[in-house]
Amino acid sequence: AQSVTQLDSQVPVFEEAPVELRCNYSSSVSVYLFWYVQYPNQGLQLLLKYLSGSTLVESINGFEAEFNKSQTSFHLRKPSVHISDTAEYFCAVSKVSSASKIIFGSGTRLSIRP
Amino acid sequence: DTGVSQDPRHKITKRGQNVTFRCDPISEHNRLYWYRQTLGQGPEFLTYFQNEAQLEKSRLLSDRFSAERPKGSFSTLEIQRTEQGDSAMYLCASSASDRVDEQYFGPGTRLTVT
Numbered sequence: 070a071q072s073v074t075q076l077d078s079q080v081p082v083f084e085e086a087p088v089e090l091r092c093n094y095s096s097s098v099s100v101y102l103f104w105y106v107q108y109p110n111q112g113l114q115l116l117l118k119y120l121s122g123s124t125l126v127e128s129i130n131g132f133e134a135e136f137n138k139s140q141t142s143f144h145l146r147k148p149s150v151h152i153s154d155t156a157e158y159f160c161a162v163s164k165v166s167s168a169s170k171i172i173f174g175s176g177t178r179l180s181i182r183p
Numbered sequence: 184d185t186g187v188s189q190d191p192r193h194k195i196t197k198r199g200q201n202v203t204f205r206c207d208p209i210s211e212h213n214r215l216y217w218y219r220q221t222l223g224q225g226p227e228f229l230t231y232f233q234n235e236a237q238l239e240k241s242r243l244l245s246d247r248f249s250a251e252r253p254k255g256s257f258s259t260l261e262i263q264r265t266e267q268g269d270s271a272m273y274l275c276a277s278s279a280s281d282r283v284d285e286q287y288f289g290p291g292t293r294l295t296v297t
Binding site: 073078103105109112113114115116118125161163169170172174175176 | 187214218223224225226227228231238241259274275276283284285286287288289290291
């Protein structure tokens with residue numbers, strides 16, 4: 070079975086500061102990796118994903134995540150955050166062999182202080 | 184296309200009542216998924232359909248829960264004899280079968296059982 074651990078339930082940072090949201094996963098088989106974002110009063114949106122190839126993946130709004138197989142991690146980073154990045158971020162996995170259900174972590178609430 | 188839609192957005196019911204939720208996926212998507220999200224947690228997989236066939240059900244889906252997708256388009260999720268523990272956000276997602284790595288989520292139905 071697969072599982073996802075997001076150790077930080079809340080991360081407060083100042084605007085324009087860098088941020089890292091940590092994600093570790095457990096799986097005995099190959100997985101796809103995702104970060105989803107949920108802005109206040111909105112639905113879940115796919116932020117970025119790792120399927121194969123380059124281990125560094127980027128989103129259109131400046132976030133990036135790096136797949137580290139040896140550490141089974143997929144941490145999300147942004148060098149300079151904006152107020153508009155305030156949201157809940159979910160790390161998730163699904164099995165490559167039968168990609169159907171997505172297993173989500175418990176989420177990290179990112180709050181940006183001006 | 185307007186994305187995945189869900190109806191109703193909010194539902195308040197008394198314990199013991201039956202409730203039914205509807206999900207309309209993105210029109211060309213033949214896979215449809217149901218998840219449940221409780222406060223402070225990430226979404227948990229409940230079940231998914233490919234066209235009208237229900238291919239997987241989670242152990243979370245007790246006998247009081249039933250999901251259907253009779254014509255391979257919209258889906259309904261019914262909860263019979265609701266309990267307070269059923270209070271949650273019920274999320275629907277859809278994907279194209281050749282893009283199972285990319286699920287698009289609806290806004291959710293928030294159920295409150297009093």
